[in-house]
Amino acid sequence: MGFLRFLGFTLVRAGQGFWRNKMMSLAATATVILMLVLLSGLVIVLGGLNSGLAYIESKVGVTARLVDGLAPEAVDQLVADVVALPGVASVEYVSPDEAMRRLEQAYADRGQTLETGGSEISLYASIEVGLTDPAAATAVSAALGERPEIERITTIQEQYDKLLGVTNVVRLAGLSAMILVGLTVVFMIVNTIRIAVFSRSREIEIMRLVGASDAFIRWPFIMEGMLCGLLGATVTVLLVAVVWGPIQPLLIEIFQMPTAVGAQFFTFVAVLILSVGLVVGMLGSWISVRAHLATGV
Amino acid sequence: MTEARLVTDARPAAARLIGDEPLIRLVDVTVAYPNGKEALINVDLEIRRSDFIFLVGPSGAGKSTLIRLLIREQVATTGRVYLAGRDLARVSRSQVHRLRRRIGVVFQDFRLLPNKTVRENVAFALEVTGAPLAEIRRRVPRLLALVGLEDQAQQLPAQLSGGEQQRAAIARALVHDPAILIADEPTGNLDPVTGWEIVQLLLEINALGTTLVVATHNQEIVTALRRRVVALEQGRMVRDELGAAYRRG
Numbered sequence: 001m002g003f004l005r006f007l008g009f010t011l012v013r014a015g016q017g018f019w020r021n022k023m024m025s026l027a028a029t030a031t032v033i034l035m036l037v038l039l040s041g042l043v044i045v046l047g048g049l050n051s052g053l054a055y056i057e058s059k060v061g062v063t064a065r066l067v068d069g070l071a072p073e074a075v076d077q078l079v080a081d082v083v084a085l086p087g088v089a090s091v092e093y094v095s096p097d098e099a100m101r102r103l104e105q106a107y108a109d110r111g112q113t114l115e116t117g118g119s120e121i122s123l124y125a126s127i128e129v130g131l132t133d134p135a136a137a138t139a140v141s142a143a144l145g146e147r148p149e150i151e152r153i154t155t156i157q158e159q160y161d162k163l164l165g166v167t168n169v170v171r172l173a174g175l176s177a178m179i180l181v182g183l184t185v186v187f188m189i190v191n192t193i194r195i196a197v198f199s200r201s202r203e204i205e206i207m208r209l210v211g212a213s214d215a216f217i218r219w220p221f222i223m224e225g226m227l228c229g230l231l232g233a234t235v236t237v238l239l240v241a242v243v244w245g246p247i248q249p250l251l252i253e254i255f256q257m258p259t260a261v262g263a264q265f266f267t268f269v270a271v272l273i274l275s276v277g278l279v280v281g282m283l284g285s286w287i288s289v290r291a292h293l294a295t296g297v
Numbered sequence: 298m299t300e301a302r303l304v305t306d307a308r309p310a311a312a313r314l315i316g317d318e319p320l321i322r323l324v325d326v327t328v329a330y331p332n333g334k335e336a337l338i339n340v341d342l343e344i345r346r347s348d349f350i351f352l353v354g355p356s357g358a359g360k361s362t363l364i365r366l367l368i369r370e371q372v373a374t375t376g377r378v379y380l381a382g383r384d385l386a387r388v389s390r391s392q393v394h395r396l397r398r399r400i401g402v403v404f405q406d407f408r409l410l411p412n413k414t415v416r417e418n419v420a421f422a423l424e425v426t427g428a429p430l431a432e433i434r435r436r437v438p439r440l441l442a443l444v445g446l447e448d449q450a451q452q453l454p455a456q457l458s459g460g461e462q463q464r465a466a467i468a469r470a471l472v473h474d475p476a477i478l479i480a481d482e483p484t485g486n487l488d489p490v491t492g493w494e495i496v497q498l499l500l501e502i503n504a505l506g507t508t509l510v511v512a513t514h515n516q517e518i519v520t521a522l523r524r525r526v527v528a529l530e531q532g533r534m535v536r537d538e539l540g541a542a543y544r545r546g
Binding site for chain 1: 368390391394395396397398402408410421422424425426427429430469470472473
């Protein structure tokens with residue numbers, strides 16, 4: 001009961017404070033929105049890049065072109081030996097006919113027909129090695145390289161590394177921008193609450209004199225900062241919800257994966273935005289209250 | 298009618314205090330500021346339950362510092378200040394608010410919240426200490442009746458006379474049923490007649506057991522009432538006399 005009275009008092013006072021100091025409160029809320037919109041964009045882009053990485057990671061393997069005219073027994077032996085290597089999940093033999101069928105299918109998928117100009121073409125045979133761990137790619141490639149049945153080895157490790165590099169750059173740049181904007185937001189909230197503290201200095205003085213506890217004096221201001229954060233976060237969630245539908249095709253086109261879209265990811269982004277808004281609001285007001293609301297000796 | 302309310306309001310607080318223990322005791326108290334200036338020097342003082350004390354002295358004599366010590370806005374540089382046997386220097390910061398509920402304070406400038414009515418001003422002092430709504434509804438009208446402001450309950454401070462504002466401030470100072478009421482120049486902003494009315498109210502409150510410490514420059518009132526007078530000059534206590542008059546130098 002006591003806590004509920006305290007909570008009620010704190011919420012009412014925070015709301016009154018927000019309203020009385022509305023220009024500063026709204027300015028602080030606007031900076032919170034700016035920060036959280038940036039955060040949402042960053043999370044969505046990083047979500048897409050990460051799902052791309054996860055996809056490539058799942059596909060990373062080693063493809064080895066076999067020398068021409070290899071006997072079926074030799075192929076079987078090779079497959080058996082490679083399966084036994086550490087880090088290998090699966091080995092699939094792709095015959096020249098299968099390779100041709102895949103090529104034709106790839107053309108068909110794009111709505112085209114493979115034109116060979118009348119000449120008979122023959123593709124090379126290969127084995128596709130699936131890995132349990134992408135880190136094993138190098139060791140498996142080295143082992144395959146020593147085999148006389150292998151003509152040449154190809155992997156998609158390079159592609160993976162490239163995307164990882166892009167992701168890291170985006171992550172670093174995004175986080176740096178977030179920290180800068182975050183500091184601006186905290187600064188805005190610190191100032192907003194400072195003005196609130198000054199404008200209510202008479203009340204605070206009276207509260208002290210009549211024996212109000214520190215919690216009763218401080219928490220309305222902390223709650224006021226949290227209100228700025230929560231309001232900014234709510235507006236941002238609504239903005240993201242509005243653009244979520246229209247940007248879905250774009251996300252699928254850019255990232256080619258469904259991971260970065262969908263209701264589950266939206267829920268994650270919304271919860272993240274609300275949490276960050278609240279925490280930033282609380283942090284800013286807490287700093288301000290600590291600095292400007294000393295409560296006696 | 299007023300008398301009966303005063304009895305129920307003031308007695309329990311006084312009764313909580315230890316029998317013969319002085320309510321307030323200052324032992325060789327010195328307050329020095331970082332610049333070396335001493336606001337109080339070697340002050341010894343005992344105030345017993347139900348005492349009525351005038352604290353007199355010129356501006357800068359140390360009266361305000363003494364009041365700040367009593368409400369624990371400040372701590373002594375050396376020496377000890379006790380309230381009901383409790384060393385105020387040992388009261389932790391987190392417990393100061395509990396101590397302040399045992400001390401009511403009124404000031405020359407009333408310090409009412411201008412955007413709140415008289416009733417709200419008094420209720421505010423209970424709200425901010427987490428008092429239950431039922432208690433606020435019960436106590437506020439009684440306190441307003443005690444100070445004679447029932448009819449002005451819904452008015453803002455700006456709509457009241459100076460005397461009425463001081464009455465409202467006194468009602469607020471009494472919300473926690475304090476053992477001691479400290480009044481810092483309570484008549485300083487009032488005309489002589491209104492000043493006397495306020496002093497009369499303070500006397501009534503004291504008569505019912507609340508200890509009164511009144512810091513004042515009002516010679517007429519001090520001399521007329523012939524109560525205990527504690528005089529400070531340049532930080533030193535130069536006089537502590539019962540039934541005394543105001544006297545310069």
